[in-house]
Amino acid sequence: MQWLVIGQGAIGSLMAINLQRTGVKVALKLRQPQPESVTISLDQQTYSFATQSLPLTEPTHIFAAIKAYQVTEFLAELKQSLLPINSTLVLSYNGMLDNEQEVLPAGALHWVTTHGAYRDGAAVIHAGHGESWLGWAQVEQASSRRPAEVFTALNNALPLLNWSPAIHQRRWQKLAMNCLINPFTVIHQCRNGELLHQQVLDEQYALAEELVWLAHHHGVLLQVEDLVQQAQQVIHQTANNYSSMYMDVKHGRPTEIDYLNGFVARQSMQAGHPAPHHQALWHRVRELSLY
Numbered sequence: 001m002q003w004l005v006i007g008q009g010a011i012g013s014l015m016a017i018n019l020q021r022t023g024v025k026v027a028l029k030l031r032q033p034q035p036e037s038v039t040i041s042l043d044q045q046t047y048s049f050a051t052q053s054l055p056l057t058e059p060t061h062i063f064a065a066i067k068a069y070q071v072t073e074f075l076a077e078l079k080q081s082l083l084p085i086n087s088t089l090v091l092s093y094n095g096m097l098d099n100e101q102e103v104l105p106a107g108a109l110h111w112v113t114t115h116g117a118y119r120d121g122a123a124v125i126h127a128g129h130g131e132s133w134l135g136w137a138q139v140e141q142a143s144s145r146r147p148a149e150v151f152t153a154l155n156n157a158l159p160l161l162n163w164s165p166a167i168h169q170r171r172w173q174k175l176a177m178n179c180l181i182n183p184f185t186v187i188h189q190c191r192n193g194e195l196l197h198q199q200v201l202d203e204q205y206a207l208a209e210e211l212v213w214l215a216h217h218h219g220v221l222l223q224v225e226d227l228v229q230q231a232q233q234v235i236h237q238t239a240n241n242y243s244s245m246y247m248d249v250k251h252g253r254p255t256e257i258d259y260l261n262g263f264v265a266r267q268s269m270q271a272g273h274p275a276p277h278h279q280a281l282w283h284r285v286r287e288l289s290l291y
């Protein structure tokens with residue numbers, strides 16, 4: 001079965017190359033139909049990909065590593081183009097949408113990762129090895145069997161992959177990682193590892209406390225201490241990485257802050273329990289980015 005990778009950011013590029021290395025057929029979908037092929041390099045080696053646009057004519061596994069603010073439009077485009085039967089959709093994005101369960105199609109999967117990578121021109125740098133989780137996006141489908149072929153292909157490409165019937169919980173944990181790390185890399189203009197020398201720990205505890213309250217309100221149980229420890233671990237594992245938010249600000253692109261600390265601040269406010277630390281970081285990053 002062929003793969004189509006959507007999103008040529010760091011994670012999409014990393015996955016495309018690693019899938020191709022395992023011998024599966026991989027094409028890329030670009031925003032423009034041209035050019036017909038694209039090259040990306042990793043570790044001094046160059047990989048070439050054919051490009052493909054929608055609608056698809058044969059069953060395909062789609063791996064969409066996109067920005068949170070692109071999700072709604074992308075899903076609408078996909079819905080219009082009617083996927084061939086037996087196709088699969090794997091979604092990967094940082095943060096959460098306010099109306100997620102309404103927009104996610106039945107049968108979609110979430111892939112959550114703590115791998116760290118960034119793009120430098122036509123090259124992708126895999127700066128930190130983490131692990132990943134795959135699970136059904138719709139809560140009602142959570143306990144359905146795992147799709148063996150997709151799971152094996154993604155695990156072979158970028159190990160270690162865990163199957164997660166509780167992917168919802170993993171996504172809240174990843175939300176916490178991004179809320180506790182990414183904004184500080186923008187404020188201090190640094191790689192993830194340099195945060196170990198900045199005074200961010202007290203602030204991370206305060207952010208974790210606010211996030212744990214909101215997660216609980218959404219039926220997800222998290223612990224403040226665990227989240228802060230996990231964030232410290234991800235900082236160590238991805239010490240050489242530039243966070244996706246740092247790279248977005250550096251290149252004048254919109255950031256995902258509205259879907260990270262902004263999501264927590266908005267949702268907490270709506271629930272009548274303000275989250276002032278997330279609110280402050282949300283506004284600070286908005287000020288520092290061009291958007």
Ligand code: KPL
Nearest residue numbers: 114116181238241243244
């Ligand atoms: O997800 C990331 C990101 O940069 O968005 C981490 C895991 C923090 C790696 O940098």
